[in-house]
Amino acid sequence: MSANPAKIPPGLQHDGLEALSLLCQSGSMDWLPVAKAKLYTNAFVRQDGKLLLGYKKRGFGKGLYNGFGGKVDKGETPAEAAARELEGRLSGITAQLEHRATLLFMSPEITEAAHIEVYYAEKFEGTVTESEEMRPEWFAIPDTEARHKDVIQNPKQVDDASGLRFIPYDEMWEDDALWLPAFLSGHRFIGRADFGIDGHLQKSWFALAS
Numbered sequence: 001m002s003a004n005p006a007k008i009p010p011g012l013q014h015d016g017l018e019a020l021s022l023l024c025q026s027g028s029m030d031w032l033p034v035a036k037a038k039l040y041t042n043a044f045v046r047q048d049g050k051l052l053l054g055y056k057k058r059g060f061g062k063g064l065y066n067g068f069g070g071k072v073d074k075g076e077t078p079a080e081a082a083a084r085e086l087e088g089r090l091s092g093i094t095a096q097l098e099h100r101a102t103l104l105f106m107s108p109e110i111t112e113a114a115h116i117e118v119y120y121a122e123k124f125e126g127t128v129t130e131s132e133e134m135r136p137e138w139f140a141i142p143d144t145e146a147r148h149k150d151v152i153q154n155p156k157q158v159d160d161a162s163g164l165r166f167i168p169y170d171e172m173w174e175d176d177a178l179w180l181p182a183f184l185s186g187h188r189f190i191g192r193a194d195f196g197i198d199g200h201l202q203k204s205w206f207a208l209a210s
């Protein structure tokens, strides 16, 4: 199914992306108003069938696992910020980051939406080390989209081959289960996720981009 450009959520940048195909959408209420957006990055590192995530020890998203990132500083490009954040949050990691996705995130708890540029790397140099803000941990990646679904529905499963837990979708931002399987299969995407006052996802729209 191709994505109707008229349905692209407000505030979501899609410059230069001509072919979009709808991945999923949910929620019938209006999108939350977005007057301004702040730029963030988020980087996912994968190696040998494993995904590196960080357990956020403080601040926004505390208690959740996520990729590594944060705010883009003034005068910095998102790519520069992504490299700086990865290095800072893992104490000394450098990786060849590739831009793969754009996510607009909104919640009643924040005044400015988060415009997140999402990066991907398959190789890195340095030793993965815990920082003040994040505790890194490797997780097994389900090998098919059907297996991802099973892991989403039945969390806390352990991969027999590696002895690692599968991706902890139940301990991540709720929208991640909608796009991370496609992202890890090599797809680019754009999307928007609006959360409610209860902290749960209330409206979403994701499309694969080519």
Ligand SMILES: Nc1nc2c([nH]c(=O)n2[C@H]2C[C@H](O)[C@@H](COP(=O)(O)OP(=O)(O)OP(=O)(O)O)O2)c(=O)[nH]1
Binding pocket: 040, 041, 042, 059, 060, 061, 066, 067, 068, 069, 070, 071, 105, 114, 116, 173, 174, 175, 176, 193
């Ligand atoms: N995977 C995923 N990441 C998200 C979502 N929403 C969201 O803000 N993030 C990411 C974007 C950033 O990488 C991270 C929030 O950044 P942060 O608050 O840690 O940034 P920061 O350390 O620079 O800010 P601060 O604590 O210094 O104020 O969370 C989401 O729905 N899914």
